[in-house]
Amino acid sequence: MSTGKGIKRTRNQPALHSELKESHRIHLTPTAWSKLQKMAAVKGTSISELVEGWARESDIDGE
Incomplete structure (x- = not known):
């Protein structure tokens, strides 16, 4: 997922979401x-954005 044509990414500014991402570690096979x-x-995105999307779509918190 890109930030869009003509939109420049700025350091320490969120690009796709309302908050900055942090580094986390998971262990996978x-x-x-x-x-x-x-x-x-296939989706034309990163694994990070794939996981982010799953978490944001989850209704576990009733949001």
């Missing part, structure tokens, strides 16, 4: 990682 890479490529 090589099979799971490979599948995530393929899914992200």
Whole structure:
């Protein structure tokens, strides 16, 4: 997912969401990682954005 044509990314400014991203670590099997890479490529986005989308679409908090 890109920020859009003609929109320049600025350091320490959120580009796609209302807050800055932070670094977190998860452990996955090589099979799971490979599948995530393929899914992200098909959607034309990064694995980070793929996971971000899943979390934001979740209604676990009733939001």
